Amino acid sequence: MVxxxxxxxxxxxATRAELxxxxLHDGRLIVDDRAVLPGRGAWVHPTARCLEQAVSRGSFSRALRVSxxxxxxxxxxxxxxxxDN
Incomplete structure (x- = not known):
């Protein structure tokens, strides 16, 4: 099952492979490549459009439950x- x-x-x-x-680690958002880091995670498409949209709407704060x-x-x-790659 996917x-x-x-x-x-x-x-x-989308599938996990596409996102x-x-x-949140020490107040900074970092990518969890292997999806094994502790804590809540938020999923986002690896595009500039989705990143800008998530930041402007405050989606990461809401999804990660941080103020x-x-x-x-x-x-x-x-x-x-x-x-770039």
Whole structure:
């Protein structure tokens, strides 16, 4: 059976392989490549559009159940690296 998750930005369902799991670590959003880091995770498509949408709507804070706005720098850098390859 294939695991299906929902993107926190566009709300479209996709397989785990098509999405990135994002977790909060020391106030920063980081990509959890192997989906094994502890804590709540949020799933997002690895596209600039979905990332911008999730940040502007506060989707990560809501999905991860944290107050305030987490640092998206590490996540944005990782996404740029993925899109360049």
């Amino acid at each position: 695991s299906v998750r929902t993107c926190v930005a566009c709300r479209k369902r 990135l799991r994002v977790v 305030g706005k987490p640092d998206t720098g590490p996540l944005e850098n990782r996404l740029k690296t993925l899109m």
